Amino acid sequence: MTWTLFSQQPRVSELLFNSLRNQRLAHAYLFTGPRGAGKKQIALHLAKALFCKERVADACGLCLSCRRIEAGNHPDVHFITPEGTAIKIDQIRALQKEMAMRAVESFHKVYIIEHIDKMTTQAANSLLKFLEEPPAGVVALLLTENSHAILPTILSRCQIITFSPLSSEQLAKELQTSGIPAGMARVASHITTNLEEARIISQSDWFAQLRNVVIQLMKECKQRNSAALFTIQELFQKNDRLKEDLPLFLDLLILWLRDILYVQVGRHAQLINSDQQDVLQGQALVWTKAELLHGIDLVMETKNRIERNANAQLALERLVLQIQEG
Numbered sequence: 001m002t003w004t005l006f007s008q009q010p011r012v013s014e015l016l017f018n019s020l021r022n023q024r025l026a027h028a029y030l031f032t033g034p035r036g037a038g039k040k041q042i043a044l045h046l047a048k049a050l051f052c053k054e055r056v057a058d059a060c061g062l063c064l065s066c067r068r069i070e071a072g073n074h075p076d077v078h079f080i081t082p083e084g085t086a087i088k089i090d091q092i093r094a095l096q097k098e099m100a101m102r103a104v105e106s107f108h109k110v111y112i113i114e115h116i117d118k119m120t121t122q123a124a125n126s127l128l129k130f131l132e133e134p135p136a137g138v139v140a141l142l143l144t145e146n147s148h149a150i151l152p153t154i155l156s157r158c159q160i161i162t163f164s165p166l167s168s169e170q171l172a173k174e175l176q177t178s179g180i181p182a183g184m185a186r187v188a189s190h191i192t193t194n195l196e197e198a199r200i201i202s203q204s205d206w207f208a209q210l211r212n213v214v215i216q217l218m219k220e221c222k223q224r225n226s227a228a229l230f231t232i233q234e235l236f237q238k239n240d241r242l243k244e245d246l247p248l249f250l251d252l253l254i255l256w257l258r259d260i261l262y263v264q265v266g267r268h269a270q271l272i273n274s275d276q277q278d279v280l281q282g283q284a285l286v287w288t289k290a291e292l293l294h295g296i297d298l299v300m301e302t303k304n305r306i307e308r309n310a311n312a313q314l315a316l317e318r319l320v321l322q323i324q325e326g
């Protein structure tokens with residue numbers, strides 16, 4: 001376990017590593033960025049790096065200190081997360097009491113607060129006072145997905161560190177290293193920018209099933225009969241969950257049409273559904289470029305229509321008929 005592991009946030013890792021190495025760590029950091037960008041992992045790593053017995057300005061992940069932090073039972077590292085929907089003043093008071101005590105294992109004490117934007121007003125005011133007069137050696141790591149929802153007085157007390165969302169390529173790579181097949185990893189990484197969400201999507205049978213329906217439906221669109229309409233009816237009859245996942249379904253449709261285009265122009269390396277090359281090759285022969293571009297427009301329109309509460313099944317049937325008309 002080293003800083004280099006956080007390849008998805010190289011700027012952040014480098015900045016924190018250098019601050020640690022030069023012993024110029026701030027009293028308080030605000031980590032801001034989308035869910036899944038690695039804020040919590042990096043906060044934990046920073047805490048480990050402060051206490052690690054084996055490495056300087058970095059963490060081994062294996063020594064007793066590192067393991068205790070990972071397990072949440074290190075005496076000098078405190079972790080706060082909303083109780084129910086909010087972080088309450090009692091939690092901040094208890095924290096202040098803990099932080100006022102002498103560090104057990106070294107000079108430092110660390111506290112990590114997740115979802116700092118969810119503090120009650122009293123809790124925020126109490127934390128603010130604490131940030132204004134930080135006890136020596138105490139490091140605050142405040143995490144949020146919504147920095148705009150945080151009191152400016154709190155922001156001004158923190159060094160703000162912005163985590164960028166993962167690129168699709170980074171996401172797909174992360175998914176693959178955890179054992180998800182390349183094809184599914186690529187598709188999921190184009191559906192969401194959130195690592196956890198992408199992991200869940202790419203591992204679910206439902207997602208694989210939806211993509212199979214997309215593939216089938218797009219084949220049927222090229223047959224001049226009502227097979228495609230029948231597929232849609234069946235899809236709605238069999239799946240209660242479909243309505244909420246329709247945007248996902250439509251995204252998959254767009255990715256599929258785009259992939260057929262990619263095959264036609266020979267950009268095989270950019271295929272999203274890279275595990276379906278043979279099927280895509282076949283499809284590339286029966287669609288014209290104009291049809292594909294028009295098809296993508298139509299799917300986008302359908303997405304808008306459904307967001308405005310159009311009847312989902314009707315909207316999808318209309319889409320298929322429009323695509324068939326070319």
Ligand SMILES: [Zn+2]
Nearest residue numbers: 052060063066
């Ligand atoms: Zn260690």
